[in-house]
Ligand code: HDD
């Protein structure tokens with residue numbers, strides 16, 4: 139059946155699907171996490187509540203992309219799934235604790251009278267989740283020791299200078315996109331100084347990621363060759379140039395105190411560039427520099443079965459998520475929580 | 483403690499916590515579908531109020547269910563990396579199905595269901611409600627298919643230490659899947675019903691609640707009772723089916739649930755132990771009370787059916803002493819609750835038939851209502867007990883007869899890290915449970931909002 143799909147092509151297709159889910163997760167939930175972190179700061183409860191409620195209807199669906207990405211990675215690349223997660227035990231658990239706290243305090247916030255406490259816990263959970271994700275990316279790029287197809291390092295291997303820089307970068311970029319999303323949703327600056335803070339977070343993100351890029355070659359020769367060898371170097375130059383251009387445009391808009399959706403869209407553009415850069419940097423490795431996509435893939439049978447079963451569903455899932463975002467993009471002003479709608 | 487033990491405790495306890503919430507989400511979403519359908523059909527506002535009220539509790543259970551489910555998915559990789567690698571060809575794939583099809587469906591339609599009242603038509607809204615229920619049921623199906631395959635792993639061959647699928651349909655629809663999915667699914671509905679009836683009973687016993695509020699809860703009680711008429715006997719039948727299935731495919735587990743040591747000789751029946759305690763060498767009972775031939779009847783439905791005893795299996799291939807004890811008593815707790823809930827249902831119907839299910843009578847029949855209050859946690863206890871039978875009875879295998887639990891553990895795990903994270907999970911989860919009870923208490927104390935009017939789109 140389906141002979142035209144060779145094994146490598148199948149593996150690539152699934153890598154694409156996992157990659158797309160991860161990308162969607164970051165693009166959609168990044169802003170939610172950023173807003174959550176931001177909600178730690180305002181003194182007025184009304185301001186915090188506004189931040190939380192702008193993501194009310196959708197953050198749950200956004201987070202599902204993480205579950206989908208995890209499920210697909212498990213199905214299509216089970217060995218890599220096991221190695222990556224067991225090597226990154228501490229970062230992954232950190233992220234999970236964050237996600238748990240965030241999910242539950244979001245609803246508790248709505249039902250409770252102690253709003254301050256729950257919005258704090260919500261923000262703290264978002265922060266923890268962001269930290270966990272940063273540590274995980276850092277740990278993955280710092281390299282995982284594999285012997286005989288098993289993780290052979292120790293629990294704290296993930297913690298390197300590269301990891302620290304990447305964690306800062308991830309957190310700041312989430313805050314950054316969170317601000318942009320807030321401006322898009324509310325059509326205004328929510329508090330004086332927002333634009334200044336956008337600039338600062340943006341600058342810190344830039345510096346941290348630049349530092350990380352410089353550190354990468356010290357972790358593995360692979361990353362060095364990506365910047366020096368044809369064709370990956372040209373691709374990387376192009377992506378960097380594009381990112382630079384988008385960033386300049388964004389800075390310009392910030393100085394003009396733009397209030398439309400363009401800020402958020404530009405942020406997403408920069409995120410996409412950064413992820414494409416990552417892709418060029420690591421391809422075809424799933425665990426750089428030791429395990430490739432092709433070595434990690436499930437059996438042909440399984441990849442085909444998943445393709446036939448999930449392939450047609452993927453566009454449907456995309457479509458109804460799109461519908462969801464469309465239904466809720468129309469709401470202006472009335473930002474309520476689930477519980478409020480039910481009369482709490 | 484060694485890494486293996488703490489890892490098992492971590493997985494087992496986080497799973498045991500997770501299961502509480504989908505249980506209620508599935509049960510409540512069924513109730514919500516019925517209420518919205520009745521409302522659309524009759525336009526009677528009382529159904530709308532029922533729907534609105536119970537949705538509040540559903541929102542809480544769903545949030546905690548999602549929050550506690552995500553760690554489980556990742557724990558397969560963090561704690562059981564070698565299991566993931568060896569069994570991932572089938573197992574990971576099925577989880578991939580679950581997350582894409584089922585979770586995505588639920589999460590997206592929940593947004594429309596909760597926030598969409600004024601944005602979508604009544605039909606779309608009902609459809610969203612239905613899809614939440616379908617999505618939840620599908621996720622239960624997929625996860626049970628994955629777990630059943632760990633119990634009866636067929637449709638695969640072993641290649642280089644990996645279990646490679648040869649026939650998907652055989653693996654998905656292994657002989658255990660439908661039986662355990664149905665038993666689980668009915669457990670969700672049954673447990674939720676008795677939880678709801680318990681809440682209703684509490685309100686009806688209260689001296690403060692208004693007549694209007696009591697009327698609301700007595701209605702809920704009756705709807706639940708109607709569904710329980712079908713569900714409680716069905717569950718006992720499905721439990722019997724589960725028992726005969728494990729007798730056939732996991733004889734060592736069955737022998738452990740019954741602490742049955744010696745295979746009965748041909749022509750005689752196996753005795754059934756009502757209570758028993760294994761001896762220290764784990765090869766017989768130091769104490770037991772037995773009823774002749776009943777075990778043969780229960781498992782094979784014949785007086786002289788052969789039931790292999792535990793001593794027929796090598797000690798390394800069957801549950802350990804402590805596991806035997808847990809499995810034996812968990813099983814008895816579950817079965818006892820199955821019958822208690824059935825009797826509660828009969829009692830409820832009898833009162834109803836005699837016309838005693840009225841607000842006026844609640845002042846007199848306090849014992850009756852207190853019995854239902856006591857029934858509130860029983861379904862959950864039975865469910866946890868059932869899972870202990872299933873998962874601990876499967877030991878020492880993670881994939882029955884193909885992969886030992888100790889060979890499924892991640893390498894490079896640090897016992898202290900696992901203990902620390904388990905502790906954090908325990909604290910957070912304990913807090914969630916207490917808060918859940920507190921918030922449900924508050925929601926119930928506040929009562930339904932009788933002024934709520936359905937939105938006009
Ligand atoms: C409301 C909950 C509830 C009730 C009243 C019962 N069960 Fe149950 N039982 C479950 C909830 C449950 C469960 C939690 O849902 C389990 C665990 C895994 C599964 O598929 O169902 C289970 C598992 C389970 C197993 C183990 C299956 C395996 O290891 O593969 C057996 C043999 C039974 N049940 C038998 C019974 C019998 C004979 C009952 C009758 C009185 C009964 N159950 C009532």
Ligand code: HEM
Nearest residue numbers: 490493494497498501625628629869873874877879880887
């Ligand atoms: C939600 C209800 C569940 C509960 C309460 C539960 C309970 C447990 C317990 C107590 C253990 C530890 C057993 C021991 O080591 O003695 C365990 C292990 C395990 N369970 Fe479950 N389980 C549940 C559902 C599932 C499902 C649906 C799956 C698979 C899809 C699953 C997969 C596993 C695995 C992989 C292990 C670890 C290996 C092992 O100890 O055998 N569990 N579970």
Ligand code: HEM
Nearest residue numbers: 497503504507544547548551552554555585618621622625
């Ligand atoms: C131990 C194995 C299990 C794993 C790995 C697991 C995984 C998950 C995950 C990741 C979620 C969150 C999905 C989301 O983002 O919406 C979830 C929720 C859910 N799970 Fe589980 N689950 C397990 C056991 C079970 C069992 C045995 C059932 C059967 C009833 C079940 C039914 C559900 C349902 C219905 C939800 C939706 C959320 C809710 O209703 O509370 N799960 N699970």
